Amino acid sequence: MKQYHFDEVIERHATSSVKYDQLKEVFGSDDLLPLWVADMDFRTPDFIVDALRKRCAHEVFGYTFASDDYYNSILAWLDYKYGWRVERDWISYIPGIVKGISFVVDCFSNEGDKIIIQPPVYHPFRLIPEGMGREVVYNPLRLTQDGYEMDFEQLETLVDEKCKIFILCSPHNPGGIVWPKETLMRLADFCHKHHILVISDEIHAEMTFPGNKHIPFSALSEAAAANSISFMAPSKTFNIAGIVSSYAVVPDPAVREKFFAYLHARELNAGTIFAYEATIAAYTYGAEWLQQMRQYVMRNVDYVDEYLQKHIPQIKVYRPQASFLLWLDCHGLGMKQEALVAFFIQKAKLALNDGSMFGTEGEGFMRMNIGCPRSVIDKALQQLEKAVADLG
Ligand SMILES: Cc1ncc(COP(=O)(O)O)c(C=O)c1O
Incomplete structure (x- = not known):
């Protein structure tokens, strides 16, 4: 069975990607890890790319x-x-x-x-x-x-x-x-x-x-x-x-x-x-690729959950039953929404979705896109841990 690899970090800047190339416009800074817009950083599977290539070859x-x-x-x-x-x-x-x-x-x-x-x-x-x-x-x-x-x-x-x-x-x-x-x-x-x-x-x-x-x-x-x-x-x-x-x-x-x-x-x-x-x-x-992708994302969920429990217990994962968007309960940080959003951008250098964009019920939450290589998640969590530690 073909093994797909989801650890590869693919450069997405300068592709008119909303997630990567509109950071400054939306968050006021380019210098952020983008974990917001709901697309994944994984390579689109080969069987789709091959089909498109084949069609392109017709010209x-x-x-x-x-x-x-x-x-x-x-x-x-x-x-x-x-x-x-x-x-x-x-x-x-x-x-x-x-x-x-x-x-x-x-x-x-x-x-x-x-x-x-x-x-x-x-x-x-x-x-x-x-x-x-x-x-x-x-x-x-x-x-x-x-x-x-x-x-x-x-x-x-x-x-x-x-x-x-x-x-x-x-x-x-x-x-x-x-x-x-x-x-x-x-x-x-x-x-x-x-x-x-x-x-x-x-x-x-x-x-x-x-x-x-x-x-x-x-x-x-x-x-x-x-x-x-x-x-x-x-x-x-x-x-x-x-x-x-x-x-x-x-x-x-x-x-x-x-x-x-x-x-x-x-x-x-x-x-x-x-x-x-x-x-x-x-x-x-797509069935096999989807199985493997889901497994990878599920491990990402566990990874974030375990990391937060161990190092940043003020933030909790709402355990998802589907997909690659993590709902993070940040009430434990004790910040008002505006301060929370500013904290993620300015201190943690992370671009997540502000929970309140989904309604006032989302206040105290941030949404994190984990459809990306684990090394990126690890970097994000380290940045977050440091920023929380600096709060004193
Ligand atoms: C629930 C939901 N519906 C629709 C969309 C976007 O769908 P489309 O790109 O087909 O408009 C998203 C993207 O994040 C979504 O989360």
Whole structure:
């Protein structure tokens, strides 16, 4: 079996990388270890690069449609990963999940309608509806001894007939939460009862760690399927976010007809040559690489957790069940959010995501991207340890 290597440090500066080349713009300094934007520093796997090279060798890049191979690779992957038998005509390419959210908001709600989200959550869930003149309704997650939970009692008090869409993050970012089946079932029943369409953003699903089970929302039950759009993608998993390849899966005929007509009328369902090629390669050859990558990331989780427990006990890891984004509980440092953010930048020389960008519930937290070689993590932790020690 081929062994992939994730320890290699690859120079990414001067590639117009958001993570590396926009440090100064966002953090005010270039001199920081970038552990923020959610792409990985690992080499994109050889089978994807080979597929792209092969296509490049043809040297003509005209208009291209989604081939049978594209659809079949997705169908086989969803069956392999989740035992989900999907039909080809349930699938549509979309140019990114964030854009996909805006399409659904546009298609299924009007200005002044309400969209429900559950902070702390990926910030475009708020920014997109807000920017489109919708009212964002917050149903914050509850942080208990056992971790984050959805607050269904609160949800009942928030809902009214203006609520048209619920944006679910599954697995949930930040925190890497894989929602239990009972939770998803309860949510599906709630949304079905109140005629609320669920957008289920499942971009992190493929990186669910062993011992946890991701269930695609639209595969959950009849109530869920009747009222939902699941968004999926190989882009996070295989580190091809810049290629922009995502897709919607919509089992319900009425929802599908409306949404796909919307996409079609605007040609928003037209992918690029490279998106199709990369998806086919990822889903045809990617299983083994994904196993190995996940193992590496899981060891990174343990590494950070053990290091913090031993050397920086003021900061705690919220143990993720999926993906490469660590939610660090920094309350033990006793700083207000502004001071915490300044501390990470100015003292530790680290560029992490400010927890409060995901909602006020994220105050006291920072999000650390550990999709990188362990040597980089080690360097980051040493910088952090020194900065904390210097606090006296
Ligand atoms: C939950 C979630 N959804 C969507 C995205 C971005 O998806 P896309 O690049 O397809 O818009 C991210 C990236 O971090 C994410 O964490």
